[in-house]
Structures are given as C-alpha cells and as structure tokens.
C-alpha cells in the first residue's frame with residue numbers, strides 16, 4: 001500500500017533526510033527528498049527510457065494507492081547507453097508552492113536523521129598533460145567540423161578527486177541549492193549536482209523545456225551574435241524537432257534570454273507547448289536525449305565523434321536526471337555541473353560546445369568555469385599535480 005497525505009510544513013527538507021543514500025531534488029525552496037528503497041530498476045542500452053516507463057507502470061499496477069500526489073520514481077540515465085537507474089524511495093517528503101506532503105510505501109517508519117556533516121577536504125588529481133589531451137581533442141573536432149558535415153560537437157572532461165572522508169550528499173546538495181537557487185540541485189544514486197538545464201517537464205498535457213547553449217564566465221558580455229547564436233540555435237532546433245516528432249504542438253519560441261548563475265551566464269530559450277495524449281515524460285526524455293546542448297549536430301555524427309575523440313566515460317553525466325509520478329508526468333533535467341560520489345572518491349564532469357571558430361584555450365576556460373559549481377563546494381580545493 002502507498003499512502004500520500006498532506007503534512008504541516010516541516011521546515012528545511014534536507015533536515016529530514018537520513019545520511020544513507022538520500023534521493024534529493026531541490027529548487028528554490030521547493031522539491032522532494034526521499035530515502036529507503038521500496039524498489040529499484042537498473043538497465044543499460046538504448047531502450048532504457050521505454051524499459052523504465054514499462055517497469056514503472058508494472059510496479060504501480062502491483063500496488064494499491066491512497067491519497068495524492070502518490071508515489072514518485074527518481075531516475076538518472078547513462079549518457080551513452082551506460083547504466084541507468086530508477087529508484088522508488090520508501091519515504092518521500094515534498095514541498096511545492098507552500099504545500100507539503102509525505103508519501104510512504106508499505107508503512108515505512110520515518111528514519112532518524114543525523115546532523116549534516118561538513119564537506120571533507122579534497123585533492124583533485126590533475127596532471128600536466130590534461131590541457132594537451134584537451135587541445136588534441138578540440139583540434140580533431142575542428143578538423144571534422146571543417147572537413148565533414150558536422151556543425152557542432154560537445155566535448156567534456158572528467159576530473160577525479162580524493163576525499164578525506166565520505167561526502168555527506170545532504171551537505172553538498174544544500175550548499176549547491178543555496179548558491180544556485182534557480183538550478184535543480186539533485187542527488188540520485190550518488191550522482192549529485194546543480195543543473196540549470198531542463199530537458200523536459202510534463203504536467204498533464206503541458207510540456208516545457210529550457211534549452212541552454214552559449215556561455216560566458218567572466219566579465220565579458222555574452223552576445224547573442226554569430227558563433228554563439230549558431231551554437232544556441234542548434235540546441236533549440238534539436239529540442240523543437242524532437243518534441244514535434246513526438247506529436248507536440250509548440251508555441252512560437254521567444255528570443256533567447258540571459259540566464260545568470262553564480263559562476264557562468266548562459267543563453268537560454270524556453271520551449272512550451274501541448275502534448276498528444278498518453279506521452280510519458282520519461283519516454284519523451286528518451287526521445288529528446290541527447291540534445292545538441294550536450295552532444296552536437298547532426299546528432300549521430302556528433303555522438304560518434306564524442307566516443308572516438310573525447311576519451312572519457314561520461315557515465316550518467318549529460319544524461320537525463322529527474323523524477324516522474326504515477327501518471328507519468330515529471331521533470332527531467334540534463335545532469336550537468338555534477339559529480340559522481342563513491343566512497344572517498346568523487347568524479348566531476350563539465351563540457352562545452354565546439355563550433356567552427358572555437359579555440360581550445362577559450363573552451364578550456366569555459367569548462368573550468370563550469371567545474372566551478374562542484375569545485376566551489378570544497379573550500380580547500382587543491383590540485384595534486386602529476387598524480388595520474
């Protein structure tokens with residue numbers, strides 16, 4: 001039996017969650033926190049999204065439900081068909097627009113919580129050859145942009161850190177939520193971060209997406225002209241095309257706006273419309289993924305170029321991360337400005353879109369600025385050169 005009921009406002013959601021493998025989804029005071037696992041689904045491969053949708057429907061059909069809003073499944077999908085996961089917490093406490101509720105699966109007892117622990121110290125393992133590898137990858141992409149029909153490729157880097165204690169995800173996500181109140185701060189199965197990019201949200205038949213591409217990270221003005229405008233347009237087009245192919249009727253897109261975050265500013269376009277009946281948010285996320293914001297244009301060639309040139313396993317970075325309810329409605333973001341925590345190690349990811357005219361040093365600086373979201377968590381951020 002799954003029971004959902006309203007509760008008096010319990011104060012900060014993060015204060016309610018036990019430390020052990022919490023599931024967190026926060027934005028500007030609203031959000032959901034969950035713990036315990038009533039069910040978990042893991043899969044790999046390109047059909048992960050439809051498999052997840054099917055699994056969720058089957059799981060729901062085996063459970064009686066009472067009250068609203070009902071159970072929620074949180075998910076995080078591999079960028080390139082790697083491991084994807086759905087988690088149905090035993091207990092979820094949520095807040096949206098001043099309304100607070102709790103959902104309990106099979107009469108789970110609310111667990112005792114402990115105080116949030118401070119962020120541990122980190123040593124980032126970066127060696128001197130890191131820029132050379134990046135430079136070689138960017139040059140190879142620029143060559144392909146010149147010589148083939150490729151128009152945009154998003155290249156990413158991963159950096160490893162060694163912690164002197166296990167990271168308390170509640171602390172990390174709390175700090176991210178404070179610093180990035182307009183982002184979605186999350187932790188799902190050890191992947192945590194604060195992403196500014198909404199891949200798709202569905203609420204009944206309403207659909208929306210917030211497409212980002214084009215970044216500035218210092219005092220220089222982000223100008224919506226030339227190269228940046230082209231880079232942004234590719235990303236918007238990939239979302240609009242995929243939504244239309246899924247039968248959505250879209251409103252006309254407005255001009256891109258500036259989305260100012262604590263470490264970077266992005267060009268952002270909001271896409272809104274209405275869906276055909278019966279489209280589940282997770283299947284839609286699967287049809288939209290990977291957009292040109294994290295892969296490139298044309299998708300297939302950009303995807304192949306990433307696997308040939310990038311030299312890292314993205315894992316669940318740049319894949320959809322989010323949640324869905326029992327009606328299949330939900331909110332799926334793109335897992336950016338994030339890191340994977342595993343015991344005392346942490347692996348952070350960041351990337352940038354490469355289009356004609358890009359230079360590796362400028363893109364390097366852009367990626368470094370994006371790493372700032374995760375690196376900024378660690379006050380004593382130090383680089384241990386020559387470690388790898």
Ligand SMILES: C=C(O[C@@H]1C=C(C(=O)O)C=C[C@H]1O)C(=O)O
Pocket residue numbers: 154156197212213214215266293294336337349350351352353354370
């Ligand atoms: C790839 C990342 O960000 C994406 C790439 C952007 C760009 O190239 O300008 C901007 C926002 C995101 O769509 C990242 O944060 O790792």
